[in-house]
Amino acid sequence: MSKSYTSYGDRGFSQFLRRAFNRHLGYSETDFDKPVIGICNTSSEINRCHSHLGPLIEAIKRGVIMAGGVPLEFPTISLGEINTSPTTMLYRNLAAMDTEEMIRAQPIDGVVLLGGCDKVTPAQLMGAVSADIPAIMFTGGPMANGEYEGRTLGACSDCRFFWQEYRGGKVSEEELVKINAALAPTAGHCMVMGSASTMAVCSEALGLMLPGAAAIPATHNQRLAAAQETGKQIVEAVNRDLKPSNILTLGSFENAIRLLMAVGGSSNAVIHLIAIAGRMGIELPLRLFDELSRTTPFLANLRPAGKYQMEDLFRAGGAPAVLKELSPLLHLNEMTITGQPIGEWLKDITISETYRDIVHPYDKPLHTEGGIAILHGNLAPNGAVIKTKAASQSLLSHRGKAIVFTSAEDLEARINDPELDVKEDDILVLQYAGPVGAPGMPEVGMLPIPDKLLKQGVRDMVRISDARMSGTAFGTVVLHVTPEAAVGGTIALVRTGDEIELDVERRSLQLLVPEEELTRRRSEWTPLEMTGRGYTRLYREHVLQADKGCDFDFLLPDRSKEPK
Ligand code: FES
Numbered sequence: 001m002s003k004s005y006t007s008y009g010d011r012g013f014s015q016f017l018r019r020a021f022n023r024h025l026g027y028s029e030t031d032f033d034k035p036v037i038g039i040c041n042t043s044s045e046i047n048r049c050h051s052h053l054g055p056l057i058e059a060i061k062r063g064v065i066m067a068g069g070v071p072l073e074f075p076t077i078s079l080g081e082i083n084t085s086p087t088t089m090l091y092r093n094l095a096a097m098d099t100e101e102m103i104r105a106q107p108i109d110g111v112v113l114l115g116g117c118d119k120v121t122p123a124q125l126m127g128a129v130s131a132d133i134p135a136i137m138f139t140g141g142p143m144a145n146g147e148y149e150g151r152t153l154g155a156c157s158d159c160r161f162f163w164q165e166y167r168g169g170k171v172s173e174e175e176l177v178k179i180n181a182a183l184a185p186t187a188g189h190c191m192v193m194g195s196a197s198t199m200a201v202c203s204e205a206l207g208l209m210l211p212g213a214a215a216i217p218a219t220h221n222q223r224l225a226a227a228q229e230t231g232k233q234i235v236e237a238v239n240r241d242l243k244p245s246n247i248l249t250l251g252s253f254e255n256a257i258r259l260l261m262a263v264g265g266s267s268n269a270v271i272h273l274i275a276i277a278g279r280m281g282i283e284l285p286l287r288l289f290d291e292l293s294r295t296t297p298f299l300a301n302l303r304p305a306g307k308y309q310m311e312d313l314f315r316a317g318g319a320p321a322v323l324k325e326l327s328p329l330l331h332l333n334e335m336t337i338t339g340q341p342i343g344e345w346l347k348d349i350t351i352s353e354t355y356r357d358i359v360h361p362y363d364k365p366l367h368t369e370g371g372i373a374i375l376h377g378n379l380a381p382n383g384a385v386i387k388t389k390a391a392s393q394s395l396l397s398h399r400g401k402a403i404v405f406t407s408a409e410d411l412e413a414r415i416n417d418p419e420l421d422v423k424e425d426d427i428l429v430l431q432y433a434g435p436v437g438a439p440g441m442p443e444v445g446m447l448p449i450p451d452k453l454l455k456q457g458v459r460d461m462v463r464i465s466d467a468r469m470s471g472t473a474f475g476t477v478v479l480h481v482t483p484e485a486a487v488g489g490t491i492a493l494v495r496t497g498d499e500i501e502l503d504v505e506r507r508s509l510q511l512l513v514p515e516e517e518l519t520r521r522r523s524e525w526t527p528l529e530m531t532g533r534g535y536t537r538l539y540r541e542h543v544l545q546a547d548k549g550c551d552f553d554f555l556l557p558d559r560s561k562e563p564k
Contacts, residue, residue, distance in 0.1 A: 018107065027070065035238040037064045037231070038108035039073040040099060042120055047080025049117035049196065050140055052187030052218060056227045060112050060138065063231020069110075069238070071231065076102055079119045081190075081470075089468065090440025090539060092119040092126075092272075093552050099127030109133065110238040112230060116140035116188075118195035118471070121203065122272035128208075129244045129279040130555065134237040136337050137209040138230045139200045141218035142310035143188035148179050154192040155184045156472045157304040160446070168454035188218025191310045193302040194471035198265035199272060201319040205256040206276075207247045207336030211345055215310050215318035237337055245280065251331030253277050255342065257289055258329050261296040261370025262322050264305035266471025267385045267479055270372065275549030281557045286383040286547050290374035290507060297365030298389060299325050301358050304474040305371055305389035308358050316355030324349040325362045375478065377509040378518075379464070379490050379500065382482040382547045384509055387474075392460040395476040396504040399512075400427040400462060404496045407432050408444050408467075416451040424453055427462045427500050431491055434466035434484025435543045435550045437528060439536060445469035445479040462502055464509070466491055466546075478502065478509060480546035486528045487545070493521040 019029055039060055043053040057073055064071035077095040079088040103111050113128055115121035116139045128135035146153030162179050165171040171179070189196035200214035210230055216223040236242075253273060260269050274284045300322050301307050313319075323330065324346050332343025351359060360366050371389040376382075388396065403426050405411040411430055414420055422428075428447045435441045445467040449458055463477045466484035483489030490511060494500070499512040511518070530540055542552040 031070055035069040035109045035235050036107065037069045037071045037234050037238070038103065038106060038111045039071055040076045040102070040111060040113050040124060041073040042076055042078040042114055042116070044078035044080065046083050047078045047117055048082070048184070048187075049080055049189040050078050050120070053114055053140055055224060056138070056140065057114065059224045059227035060114075060231040063228040064235055066228070067232040067235035069235040072108065074102060074106065079117060079123070081118050086438065087440040087442035088117070088119040089442065089550070090536070092123045093539070093543070093550075093555065094535060095120060095123035096126035097555070099124050100130045103128060103131035103133060110234045111135045112234050113137045114140070116196060118199070118268065121196065121199040122276060125203065125208065125276045126279050126551065129248065129276060132243050132245050134234060134242050135208065135244055136230055136234045136237060137203040138213060138227060139189070139196070141188050141216050141220070141223045142191040142197055143184060144186045144217050144219060145191060145309050145311050146182045146185045148182045152309065153179070153183050154303050154309050154472070155190045156194070156470065157192045157474065159183055160473055164449065164454065164459070167451055186217070186219050190472055192304055192472050193263055193265055193300070193310070194304075195266040195268040196471070197310050198260060198263070198269045198471055201259055201263060201322075202256040202265070202269055202273065204319040205259040205323060206252050207334055207342060208244065210338065211320045212318040215314040217311050217314060220314075233337060236339065240339060242335075242337065242339065247335050247337065248277070248280050248282070249334060250282055252334040253282060253284055254288075254292060255330050255334060257284070257292045258296045258326050259319065259322060261293045261372060262298060262326055263300040263302055264298060264371035264387075264389050267372060267387050268468055268471055270385055271468070271480065271546055271550050274547070275551040278549050278551055278556055281559075286374045289372060293370035293372050293374075296326070296329060296370040297362060298367035298369065298371055299360045299362070299365050301360065301366055304472055305387070306366065312355075312358050316358040317349065317351050320346065320349045321351045321359045324351060325359060328362060373504050373507060375502075375504070375507050375509040379494070379509045379511040380481045381490065382545065384481045385479045386477065386504060388504055390474040391476040395460060395462050395502075397502070398427070398462050398476075399499060399501045400425045402427050402429045402494050402496055402498045402500050404429045404431065404494050405447070408438065408442065411444070411447060415448055418452060420450060422450050422453065424456075424458045424461065427464060427502075429491070429494050429500070430463070430465035430467060431485040431494070432466070432528065434486055435546065436540050437466065437484055437486030439532070439540045439543070441466075441468050441546065441550060443468050443470045443473070446473040446475050446477050464491070464500065482545045482547045484545065488522070488525060488527065490518065492525055493518055
């Protein structure tokens with residue numbers, strides 16, 4: 001065992017103590033001469049995406065033992081998207097700290113990160129990168145497809161779609177009850193290319209997950225087989241001392257960004273990848289995402305931007321099939337947890353022609369560019385994000401009148417007011433919903449279409465906020481406006497009736513208000529009062545803006561210890 005004594009006091013006594021206490025599971029003294037593998041167990045009955053991890057942990061343990069290691073599971077925070085208030089993003093950094101400190105504090109040589117739901121996977125990667133011992137990611141896997149009246153259902157794109165149709169009067173109460181029962185039919189995380197699926201496939205591209213593991217459905221026997229392989233591989237990684245710092249480089253992050261763009265992945269991944277890279281001291285400027293998006297073909301036909309779901313991607317070869325097609329654009333020499341550079345294991349990947357509508361060939365893409373664009377302009381001086389392929393193409397160039405909501409509460413109170421003066425061409429703006437403002441940057445960016453417009457048949461409008469939206473959501477939604485309103489960003493100065501111009505082709509987001517007027521409004525702006533206590537207070541005082549990954553400033557690498 002790497003740390004066979006405590007970091008204080010009499011070394012002999014501490015070894016004696018640990019040996020005595022480590023016999024609790026029946027292990028002998030010499031068992032701990034083998035690589036000791038910690039397994040971050042994020043099982044939870046409240047987080048339904050992690051409620052099925054028991055058999056996977058058993059399979060990982062089998063793999064570890066087969067490869068000559070000793071597996072020991074330990075608990076870390078579990079964050080479930082639906083049941084965590086006010087938003088899981090508030091707790092991503094707490095989970096990252098928990099993971100990092102438990103990895104560092106305990107006597108383990110390597111670690112299996114058992115993730116799944118949206119924020120758990122990036123939190124674990126952030127923590128493991130900072131702890132920097134051999135680490136491998138494994139997830140609970142996506143749910144199998146849902147089905148209603150012959151139509152495939154996907155959580156939670158269809159949760160939003162059918163709720164909107166219900167509000168628009170197109171779906172009855174009775175149908176809604178049946179759809180609700182069919183939306184999430186098995187264990188596992190959301191099965192569209194939402195944030196959970198996106199971070200899982202990006203883990204493969206980064207080199208920190210076994211090839212093909214991300215897309216295997218949660219309840220498929222191949223997931224158990226992959227869990228067992230993961231257990232074997234982490235022992236191998238310990239034997240080679242293959243740590244995140246030996247694997248992650250700017251090139252591996254660029255590979256992950258290419259994959260994000262090619263699969264139409266979640267806008268949340270932009271924030272998470274910046275945060276994970278930040279732990280390595282690697283900067284991923286928003287302009288890099290835009291540059292790679294413009295030069296990456298959109299290949300995977302997956303909801304919410306496309307037609308299929310993770311179960312279908314699994315049949316088509318999973319993330320490796322997409323990466324194989326992307327090979328001409330990848331850094332093929334980047335090391336992976338397999339001990340091979342990504343280009344090496346991609347050599348053996350073949351793609352069946354049967355599934356070509358799911359993973360399109362490099363030279364016959366669904367779209368010539370990737371799924372996310374980065375916008376700049378006086379309304380977002382440090383950037384904003386839009387998921388272009390999940391938007392209405394007719395609205396990507398649009399000028400309209402702002403209807404402003406000053407908080408999520410204000411939005412809820414007024415959006416369906418019959419007196420609200422709002423038309424289809426207007427632009428809905430939500431302020432003070434960013435990392436500091438909300439706090440925690442909740443997924444409220446897909447502002448609901450007002451009931452009265454829904455009933456007229458309107459299904460999309462331009463919406464702008466400093467919030468995020470779920471990776472499963474859709475619409476012409478501009479997100480992550482930076483700086484956010486709570487720190488004095490221009491978005492705080494927008495007033496109802498102002499003109500806003502969105503031009504995605506030019507990557508531009510402009511508030512068409514004269515500069516003198518903006519200066520006047522700025523002079524009247526008062527900073528948000530910092531309320532709250534405990535962790536929420538710490539969060540508000542230390543969280544970075546979205547373009548910096550929303551990590552805490554004090555969790556970035558300590559540069560003071562580097563040689564000058
Ligand atoms: Fe966990 Fe959707 S609720 S991934």
